Amino acid sequence: MRPAGRGPLDSLYFAYPHFAARRAPEQDDAATVHPVVIVGAGPVGLTAALTLAKYGVRSVVLDAKATFNDGSRAICIARQSFHILEQAGAAAPFLAKALGWTTGRSFYRGEEIYRFDMPDSEHEKFRPMYNLQQQYIEQFLHDACIATGLVDLRWQSTVVGIDNRPDSVTLMVETPLGAYALQAAHVLAADGARSAIRSKLGLRLKGENYEGRYVIADVRMDHAYPTERRALFEPASNPGGTVLIHKQPDDIWRIDYQLRDGEDPDEAIREAEIRARVGAILAEIGHQGSWELEWWSIYTANTLALDDYRHGRVTFIGDSAHIVPIFGVRGLNNGLADAQNIGWKLAYLLKGLAGESLLDSYTPERRGATLDVFANAGKSARFMTPPTRGHRLVREAVLSLAATEAFARNFANPRQMQPHTYADSPLTRYPARDGAFSSGPASGAALANVRLADGRFLSDLMGEGFTALVFAGGPVAESIDALREALAALDPLFRAVVVGETGELPAGVVGIRSGGDLSERYGATGGTLYLIRPDLHVAGRWRTIVPAEIVATLDACLGRTA
Amino acid sequence: MSHPAEPRSFEAMELVYEQLAAALDRVGPDDEVLFLTRLAMVMAHRAGAAIDLAACIEAAQGEGARRPVAAS
Ligand SMILES: Cc1cc2nc3c(=O)[nH]c(=O)nc-3n(C[C@H](O)[C@H](O)[C@H](O)COP(=O)(O)OP(=O)(O)OC[C@H]3O[C@@H](n4cnc5c(N)ncnc54)[C@H](O)[C@@H]3O)c2cc1C
Numbered sequence: 001m002r003p004a005g006r007g008p009l010d011s012l013y014f015a016y017p018h019f020a021a022r023r024a025p026e027q028d029d030a031a032t033v034h035p036v037v038i039v040g041a042g043p044v045g046l047t048a049a050l051t052l053a054k055y056g057v058r059s060v061v062l063d064a065k066a067t068f069n070d071g072s073r074a075i076c077i078a079r080q081s082f083h084i085l086e087q088a089g090a091a092a093p094f095l096a097k098a099l100g101w102t103t104g105r106s107f108y109r110g111e112e113i114y115r116f117d118m119p120d121s122e123h124e125k126f127r128p129m130y131n132l133q134q135q136y137i138e139q140f141l142h143d144a145c146i147a148t149g150l151v152d153l154r155w156q157s158t159v160v161g162i163d164n165r166p167d168s169v170t171l172m173v174e175t176p177l178g179a180y181a182l183q184a185a186h187v188l189a190a191d192g193a194r195s196a197i198r199s200k201l202g203l204r205l206k207g208e209n210y211e212g213r214y215v216i217a218d219v220r221m222d223h224a225y226p227t228e229r230r231a232l233f234e235p236a237s238n239p240g241g242t243v244l245i246h247k248q249p250d251d252i253w254r255i256d257y258q259l260r261d262g263e264d265p266d267e268a269i270r271e272a273e274i275r276a277r278v279g280a281i282l283a284e285i286g287h288q289g290s291w292e293l294e295w296w297s298i299y300t301a302n303t304l305a306l307d308d309y310r311h312g313r314v315t316f317i318g319d320s321a322h323i324v325p326i327f328g329v330r331g332l333n334n335g336l337a338d339a340q341n342i343g344w345k346l347a348y349l350l351k352g353l354a355g356e357s358l359l360d361s362y363t364p365e366r367r368g369a370t371l372d373v374f375a376n377a378g379k380s381a382r383f384m385t386p387p388t389r390g391h392r393l394v395r396e397a398v399l400s401l402a403a404t405e406a407f408a409r410n411f412a413n414p415r416q417m418q419p420h421t422y423a424d425s426p427l428t429r430y431p432a433r434d435g436a437f438s439s440g441p442a443s444g445a446a447l448a449n450v451r452l453a454d455g456r457f458l459s460d461l462m463g464e465g466f467t468a469l470v471f472a473g474g475p476v477a478e479s480i481d482a483l484r485e486a487l488a489a490l491d492p493l494f495r496a497v498v499v500g501e502t503g504e505l506p507a508g509v510v511g512i513r514s515g516g517d518l519s520e521r522y523g524a525t526g527g528t529l530y531l532i533r534p535d536l537h538v539a540g541r542w543r544t545i546v547p548a549e550i551v552a553t554l555d556a557c558l559g560r561t562a
Numbered sequence: 563m564s565h566p567a568e569p570r571s572f573e574a575m576e577l578v579y580e581q582l583a584a585a586l587d588r589v590g591p592d593d594e595v596l597f598l599t600r601l602a603m604v605m606a607h608r609a610g611a612a613i614d615l616a617a618c619i620e621a622a623q624g625e626g627a628r629r630p631v632a633a634s
Binding site: 379386388389390391393394398400401403404405407410411 | 569572575576579582583584585586587588591594621622624
């Protein structure tokens with residue numbers, strides 16, 4: 001919502017483009033079957049389109065709206081998401097605009113009781129978290145999609161019907177210029193929390209709704225405070241409710257405040273009430289200058305998900321598949337990982353590089369990630385909005401102890417998003433091999449980044465396909481050459497990165513001459529191999545190569561085994 | 563001879579948090595003060611010499627304890 005007198009798109013800082021409806025080729029012509037149609041041009045749908053385009057796969061993207069999201073929703077982008085954006089070729093504008101941060105502070109009745117610093121070091125290419133309004137996120141992704149020349153974006157195009165057949169899918173699309181049928185080999189349903197495709201297919205989200213409502217308000221003000229997350233428990237300005245404060249670019253600040261039990265939500269979102277409550281909070285944090293109200297909304301926490309993210313030729317990604325509480329900033333970040341996961345798998349399938357069964361790994365991997373998020377988000381939602389008197393009392397006890405008792409401070413930790421480890425994935429074939437390592441990322445885990453002697457990062461050396469990170473030397477030097485050829489024969493996008501003192505490297509093999517730190521951080525010795533997936537997760541690792549297992553892992557990752 | 567007990571891990575304390583919240587809800591607001599006092603008595607007895615009860619009382623009586631509890 002916006003203040004009286006301003007339209008839904010009259011932002012103080014963001015100029016909304018207007019995307020015209022265009023006549024679709026299908027309205028004049030017999031329909032072609034598009035390899036991929038993506039429903040929803042939100043951040044998740046656009047990231048899926050970009051990931052496909054990176055592999056040269058075209059997509060049609062439909063969105064009911066004529067522009068981007070009408071208010072600021074997701075604002076925190078996690079490090080892992082920056083890796084996803086970078087791989088999709090879109091990170092640069094995000095880095096130029098977003099505000100990176102590492103620190104959060106919790107206050108109890110005005111006193112600082114806890115400070116957390118998210119893990120960061122010179123070995124990380126990106127900061128643990130960045131703040132950026134969702135409109136910018138969508139705009140940058142949109143511009144990157146257009147630049148690929150492979151994404152056919154159709155605005156003001158609403159999907160109103162779906163026929164999901166074994167051989168292809170037909171979507172009924174309504175536009176201001178008339179309706180038409182659109183044929184697709186694969187549909188990605190990125191149509192958000194109220195997914196029309198979900199309900200048309202008769203599917204329902206299952207899970208829990210949490211007590212407690214939050215008002216989310218964005219204000220513009222000149223306020224001197226670093227980019228940190230501030231959580232105010234029991235503040236004088238909002239007794240009985242928690243307050244969260246985040247800085248965003250363009251002097252925009254996000255104020256989230258919890259409503260007291262029994263407060264009437266309709267009353268709470270009246271403009272005069274929003275102004276009074278936000279004004280009191282700003283006074284409490286010492287803001288003395290003026291401020292302008294930009295946008296507000298009301299929110300309740302849920303942990304809801306589909307049982308299966310794939311139904312025939314339709315795959316659900318982002319909020320259409322799962323809804324998570326905002327505390328811990330997982331909604332958007334979790335969705336971006338969905339988009340990347342299905343993106344590379346579908347691209348491999350459509351380019352004839354992988355078998356159909358590769359898609360079967362999408363639900364276990366990404367639903368597993370969501371269940372992991374639920375476990376953490378449920379805890380933080382119960383802390384942020386205590387559901388019962390018992391919870392309120394225990395929370396009050398730990399918060400009031402936190403100033404003097406160190407053990408009590410961790411309860412105020414927001415459990416920020418961590419990348420999920422695909423330990424139980426059907427693509428993770430040899431997790432037992434982890435036992436031989438004393439350090440390094442485990443099978444299924446996200447790549448651990450390392451800054452190399454020449455200033456580049458390990459993540460910079462990964463290819464578009466599977467990458468073998470090979471530590472040279474040891475008794476197996478010769479079988480490594482043969483293995484490398486076998487892997488390259490399976491995946492034409494395969495790349496080998498060889499670490500250590502080596503002679504002439506064959507064409508296409510990347511060398512890292514001085515890998516001292518890298519070997520140590522990866523628990524590696526001569527003959528160690530890590531097989532890295534296109535999404536920068538570890539497919540498997542072997543302290544000393546076992547060629548048959550490595551080939552079998554790549555086969556599984558290409559959907560060539562049952 | 564007293565053996566200072568190894569403190570519970572944070573993960574274990576998270577479980578305590580949930581168990582205590584659930585117990586308080588079962589007991590209800592009228593009996594919660596008595597319940598918590600009885601809990602302290604039982605715990606002090608079972609912990610034996612492993613805890614310094616006077617120090618525990620002092621820790622719990624710190625600054626935060628004087629403030630009114632907002633729970634309704
Ligand atoms: C008020 C609010 C605050 C939030 N705050 C945070 C936060 O702080 N942190 C966080 O991580 N997350 C937050 N979220 C969640 C975050 O916005 C979502 O997780 C994220 O937008 C999901 O992206 P998506 O692309 O899956 O869906 P959406 O962004 O919802 O995009 C779905 C798109 O599909 C289109 N669409 C829908 N139906 C159809 C149809 N039938 N035909 C064609 N197009 C259709 C819509 O127009 C829309 O553009 C918030 C959400 C809300 C509502």
